[in-house]
Amino acid sequence: MTASDRWPDWSSLSESERPGALARCQSLARAQQEQFDAFVAFEDPAPVPKAGSLAGLPYAVKDMVVSANRRPSCGLPIAPDLGASKQASVLTLLDQAGAVRVGFTRMTALAYEPSGAGTAKNPWNTAFAPGGSSSGPAVAVASGAAVVALGSDTGGSVRIPAQACGVTAWKPTWGRVPADGTMVLSPSLDTIGVLGRSAVDIATVASVLTSGQVVPSDASKPTVAVVEDALLACEDPVQRACRDGISQILSAGLSNRRVDALEFMREAGDQTLLVMQAEAWRTWAPLIEQGRCDPVMAKRLAKGGSIGDEQLAESLAARGEALKAVEDRLFAGADVAVLPVMPIRTPPLSEVTPGSPDFTPRTLYGLSAYTRFVNYLGFPAIAVPVGFDDRGLPVALQIVGRAGSDGILLALAARLQSATGWHNMIPNEIR
Numbered sequence: 001m002t003a004s005d006r007w008p009d010w011s012s013l014s015e016s017e018r019p020g021a022l023a024r025c026q027s028l029a030r031a032q033q034e035q036f037d038a039f040v041a042f043e044d045p046a047p048v049p050k051a052g053s054l055a056g057l058p059y060a061v062k063d064m065v066v067s068a069n070r071r072p073s074c075g076l077p078i079a080p081d082l083g084a085s086k087q088a089s090v091l092t093l094l095d096q097a098g099a100v101r102v103g104f105t106r107m108t109a110l111a112y113e114p115s116g117a118g119t120a121k122n123p124w125n126t127a128f129a130p131g132g133s134s135s136g137p138a139v140a141v142a143s144g145a146a147v148v149a150l151g152s153d154t155g156g157s158v159r160i161p162a163q164a165c166g167v168t169a170w171k172p173t174w175g176r177v178p179a180d181g182t183m184v185l186s187p188s189l190d191t192i193g194v195l196g197r198s199a200v201d202i203a204t205v206a207s208v209l210t211s212g213q214v215v216p217s218d219a220s221k222p223t224v225a226v227v228e229d230a231l232l233a234c235e236d237p238v239q240r241a242c243r244d245g246i247s248q249i250l251s252a253g254l255s256n257r258r259v260d261a262l263e264f265m266r267e268a269g270d271q272t273l274l275v276m277q278a279e280a281w282r283t284w285a286p287l288i289e290q291g292r293c294d295p296v297m298a299k300r301l302a303k304g305g306s307i308g309d310e311q312l313a314e315s316l317a318a319r320g321e322a323l324k325a326v327e328d329r330l331f332a333g334a335d336v337a338v339l340p341v342m343p344i345r346t347p348p349l350s351e352v353t354p355g356s357p358d359f360t361p362r363t364l365y366g367l368s369a370y371t372r373f374v375n376y377l378g379f380p381a382i383a384v385p386v387g388f389d390d391r392g393l394p395v396a397l398q399i400v401g402r403a404g405s406d407g408i409l410l411a412l413a414a415r416l417q418s419a420t421g422w423h424n425m426i427p428n429e430i431r
Helices: 018-031 089-096 135-142 159-165 199-209 228-232 236-250 262-289 295-306 309-317 319-331 361-366 372-377 406-418
Strands: 039-042 058-062 100-105 148-153 168-171 191-196 224-227 256-259 336-340 381-388 394-401
Touching: 018 039, 018 058, 018 100, 039 135, 058 135, 089 100, 089 199, 100 135, 135 148, 135 159, 135 191, 148 168, 148 199, 159 168, 159 381, 159 394, 168 199, 168 406, 191 199, 199 406, 224 228, 224 236, 224 319, 228 236, 228 262, 228 336, 236 336, 236 381, 236 394, 236 406, 256 319, 262 295, 262 309, 262 319, 262 372, 309 319, 319 336, 319 372, 336 406, 381 406, 394 406
Parallel strands: 058 100, 058 148, 224 256, 224 336
Antiparallel strands: 039 100, 148 191, 168 191, 168 381, 336 394, 381 394
């Protein structure tokens, strides 16, 4: 592998190289639009970026964030009213730090679809799913149109496209990144996350978005819990790639334990679905009443209408018991847990597109089987590329920590990426 096979980390560029890198991203975004359809709108930035810790950093935004001059579509034909009177804090923070917004990217309708079918196209192979709902942000980063991109994660929506498109993603601790001025799907689960070429690049953005609360912490060597039964339940190509990534992590001399947590993950994942469906219905039912949802989306949203307030309250209250159980059933005294992002390979679009003869609901459900529980618990997680499957598509490992451990996760991911070449590779359809 040579340097020409990879997008450069922003952090590795000198100040004199960064203007050229910014211009290249802006050029690629427009040049590749017909091929990958990642963007819904482009920005015309000022010729000279502002000074700041992120000066000149090209970034993209999932089209669910309110800007000073644009109302986001949220994946709908007609933009809904999000009730925001000013620009979202996340954009203001990035703008003030000197980052340059390339444009707004495609997403699934109301961020309610994990496959990304019908949105942006996967630059590794356009016949395969790009992952959702943050499909556009992932494609923008993977295709070289942005160094980082803002997405959202309610049940895996930055981590799933990170695997599909071969990029890195950070799902923060719930509430750690401000969410004002962004579309709400399920307020008890929603987080604004970041996709990027590398954990180091994401870390610089994380510090800005959290006003310095999240900084990579390399002060100690964390103990790692390997979720063995989750690995064994995966398709073989996924398991092999993830074991390679785990071996690389443990080669640094970290202590490790083997745990079985699949049953716990499923229990918490089921609660995640209940909360998501109930809160999404309560948030977006007016769209159905106004006839502004297509029949498939209306049917999916309507599932939440059968979940009563008492059942929703019980599910939210049950998180306390789940958080107590997590010590024994996931971490077993370790600092972080590692497991695949998805138990299956990134599927062909035909298998996850409703109405297709090959559509299989089980495959669609399987995309988020290993990610949902993290949102229910409010934990942070990092998705990092760790190799490729037998079809030449990326595979990602998920590193999960307790609430507030974002810095530890970012540091561990950066350590892994400093020793490997799995991240920031240029996809097949671009080379």
